[in-house]
Amino acid sequence: MSTAERALRADARIRIRELGKHYGPLEVFRDVNLEVGDREIVSIVGPSGCGKTTLLRCIDGLIPASSGTIEIEGEKVTSPLPGIAMVFQHFGLFPWKTVFANIAYGLKLAGVPKAEIDARVPRFIKLVGLNGFEHAYPYQLSGGMQQRCGLARALAIEPRVLLMDEPFAAVDAQTREILQFELLRIWQLRPTSMVFVTHSIEEAVLMGHRVVVLKGRPAGVFETIAVDLPHPRTRATLSYPRFSALREHVWTTLMDEARAAELLLQR
Numbered sequence: 461m462s463t464a465e466r467a468l469r470a471d472a473r474i475r476i477r478e479l480g481k482h483y484g485p486l487e488v489f490r491d492v493n494l495e496v497g498d499r500e501i502v503s504i505v506g507p508s509g510c511g512k513t514t515l516l517r518c519i520d521g522l523i524p525a526s527s528g529t530i531e532i533e534g535e536k537v538t539s540p541l542p543g544i545a546m547v548f549q550h551f552g553l554f555p556w557k558t559v560f561a562n563i564a565y566g567l568k569l570a571g572v573p574k575a576e577i578d579a580r581v582p583r584f585i586k587l588v589g590l591n592g593f594e595h596a597y598p599y600q601l602s603g604g605m606q607q608r609c610g611l612a613r614a615l616a617i618e619p620r621v622l623l624m625d626e627p628f629a630a631v632d633a634q635t636r637e638i639l640q641f642e643l644l645r646i647w648q649l650r651p652t653s654m655v656f657v658t659h660s661i662e663e664a665v666l667m668g669h670r671v672v673v674l675k676g677r678p679a680g681v682f683e684t685i686a687v688d689l690p691h692p693r694t695r696a697t698l699s700y701p702r703f704s705a706l707r708e709h710v711w712t713t714l715m716d717e718a719r720a721a722e723l724l725l726q727r
């Protein structure tokens with residue numbers, strides 16, 4: 461183990477040990493070991509149905525694991541803990557609440573006083589570029605704007621752990637690229653521990669300090685790839701030869717499984 465790895469383990473914010481989950485007879489994953497450091501972004505990729513969302517929901521304390529343990533800053537997760545925020549693929553906004561009220565919701569739940577909420581929410585509205593839309597309802601926003609609102613809601617609680625489940629999957633390609641770099645910019649301003657699930661290999665490499673490939677039936681951590689690209693990551697990062705090499709590596713690692721799934725479908 462390198463010195464850097466030892467340092468990371470010493471300050472791991474999330475510790476997942478021998479985690480297993482089944483739904484009735486379906487064993488989704490087994491023996492998952494993973495640590496996420498303080499201020500570390502870990503991307504997770506894996507074929508559809510391998511248990512990525514299930515894993516995030518276990519970390520969030522929304523569903524129990526079948527075996528193994530998850531600890532956040534040394535505290536065992538058995539139900540939702542404070543300071544953990546999740547951003548969902550389909551925005552997850554309350555349609556009857558305005559942008560302001562959606563972002564304020566998590567703060568209210570956390571018992572933050574109204575004066576503090578009124579001061580904090582506009583800062584996060586500005587951070588994600590939704591100024592002027594405070595009083596709009598989700599149906600009055602584009603997909604990208606709804607996703608910004610979901611992001612602001614998660615960030616407003618100043619989470620110690622940010623869980624992202626394919627956060628940009630439902631927006632168009634251009635908006636996706638803009639949001640990726642915005643999230644990286646925000647992360648530079650307020651670094652936090654992040655688990656970032658995506659189907660996009662490019663996005664996984666761009667965002668992550670490490671990329672974890674989940675694979676198999678039941679799934680497990682097949683490979684962990686260190687992304688040795690400099691920070692801050694920008695559009696220029698996408699044209700580095702090292703970026704292409706890493707993307708190809710992750711792609712090849714995943715490909716066998718994708719091909720097998722395709723063959724199964726064809727039978």
Ligand SMILES: Nc1ncnc2c1ncn2[C@@H]1O[C@H](COP(=O)(O)OP(=O)(O)OP(=O)(O)O)[C@@H](O)[C@H]1O
Binds near residue numbers: 488509513515
């Ligand atoms: N509440 C549930 N009850 C029973 N089975 C479930 C439940 N939730 C998920 N599953 C099953 O567990 C497996 C993993 O699902 P999960 O949603 O975690 O996969 P995923 O990796 O997030 O997939 P995708 O990439 O398509 O989002 C799937 O086979 C799914 O059918």
Ligand SMILES: [Mg+2]
Binds near residue numbers: 514
């Ligand atoms: Mg999923």
